[in-house]
Amino acid sequence: MSDTDSHKPRVLFLNRSYWPDTEATGQLLTALCEGLADEFEIHVLAGQPNVTTSEVEFQQTAQRNGVTIHRVKHSTFPKSNMVLKSLNFISFVRACRRQIHQVPQPDIVVFETDPFLLPFVADRFRRKTGCQVIGYLQDIYPDLAIALKKIRNSWPIRQLRKRLFDVYRRCDRMVVLSTDMRQLLLDDGIEKNRVRIIANWADTQQVVPIETDNRFRANFGLGEKFVAMYSGNLGLTQRLEEFVEAAALLQDDPEIQFVFIGRGATRPDLEAQVESLGLSNVLFCDYQPLEELSHSLSAGNLHLIPLTTEISRCLMPSKLYGILAAGRPYLTNAPSSSELYRVTEEQEAGFTVEAGSSQRIADAIRTAKADPDRLAAMGRRARKLAEEEYTRELSIQRFGQMLHEIQSDSQA
Known part of the structure; x- marks a missing residue:
């Protein structure tokens, strides 16, 4: 619990992409975190931005719209090369493992899967600190990569999947986007009462129908x-x-x-x-x-x-x-x-x-x-x-209710 603001639970999100990146996961996470900032002390451990704007300096810690952003130093090789892209992911995960101990200690850690090794960072931190952990899956790896035939379902991949799902079973909650994704987790033995469906959204004020003069x-x-x-x-x-x-x-x-x-x-x-x-x-x-x-x-x-x-x-x-x-x-x-x-x-x-x-x-x-x-x-x-x-407000409300729910569980 925060020493300076004990009535606000401290929540740390882990994801490579965050504002000002244009990837969908980064934009959605930015909107979610900023929407939760009134009720929670929100921190984000993120990577270096993929875009440069006049608003962004490559500083290690920054505040934006009530959210504290902690950026790790990692390699930023061109993403067009798969080997170099993989090195970027590994570099980011290793940097997260180190820097997660430098941010104010959270009550709850929420990991996404950009990259898909982040669950191991959160699980290791949970074992050391006793914090609660939520998995927030925009997609499910390695199942997706196997379905796309990007990788073979080989023995090493099956072992990786087993370890990932072991982490998911230890999480206090798992958040997915659809009933199909939920069923995949349930089929692998994750308890039903720990899985929540919270859909993504579009900003219905920013995106509106244009019927004339398009x-x-x-x-x-x-x-x-x-x-x-x-x-x-x-x-x-x-x-x-x-x-x-x-x-x-x-x-x-x-x-x-x-x-x-x-x-x-x-x-x-x-x-x-x-x-x-x-x-x-x-x-x-x-x-x-x-x-x-x-x-x-x-x-x-x-x-x-x-x-x-x-x-x-x-x-x-x-x-x-x-x-x-x-x-x-x-x-x-x-x-x-x-x-x-x-x-x-x-x-x-x-x-x-x-x-x-x-x-x-x-x-x-x-x-x-x-x-x-x-x-x-x-x-x-x-x-x-x-x-x-499918509004931002509704998804933020559902996410906030879940955070309060597991915070209450820990105090029961």
Whole structure:
């Protein structure tokens, strides 16, 4: 407990990414920590920023919006090289192991998994200090990497997974984003009463529907075309090839335009696929500034959310929440067993198709284009869902309640 402010529990978050980084995990964690700062003494042990702004000096300790940020010194090799990227992660974890003992001793440590070795840092610190520990999983490794075939499920990887899940079983609480992720933890023997679902969110005040005078449409010459949009990381988890194949099947309709916004490991391959197919109905553009997010997301008539069966138990697509906030319907090929499929069907906020068929995707897009009234109704329901279920305030409230709950448990 803090000596200077005994009525406020002291909470330390561990994650490489934090403000001013633009990665989704860093932005979400920043909003969460700043939202909790009124009720808790919040500290964050983070890495060096990936971006440089006039506001950021590479200082070891800084205050921002009620949060104390402690930055560790670690290697920052280019992330394009997998070996060097791994060295960055190892360097960060080793630095965290040292510096966690230099910050004011917390009552509760919350670890994320950027990188996925951070649970071991928190567990080691718990054994030495007796603090409480919460695991906050944006995705589940190594299961996700295995599902993506980035690594083999070899004996060393199975041993690593066993050790990680041993840590999870010792945690006072585990926080995940969906029922699918929760079930994966339960299947591995983690007690049900220790697992909480706290969804991610979009800022429903920052992201709003733009129905007229859309700057993104004007800037990219989209006019009145029907835009099928993917906005987000163009990485391995997305499996976007099926959507490019669907674009090829729809090239006979000049009113349909596919737009892919973002960057990532698979963008060069997708661009090559578009070129090899000779497609003129696919546009790639870079991430848009945050202040333009309402315009860019609202420019899509129908958003695209891919989710394979293997991946659905390891993460929940964070892009869903921005799409809902923008009041736009979406098309997903999520498996029927997944939470994303269930939410889509129950809330009638979008279309679902079976994965594995670009023809089904193309047919669904034609169906959506032919029924603008149905699309508009879906968009209204999407915005309502964002305002009622997926707000920053609601997630912060749930996280705060959980922190108070385990603090009470420790004092019982």
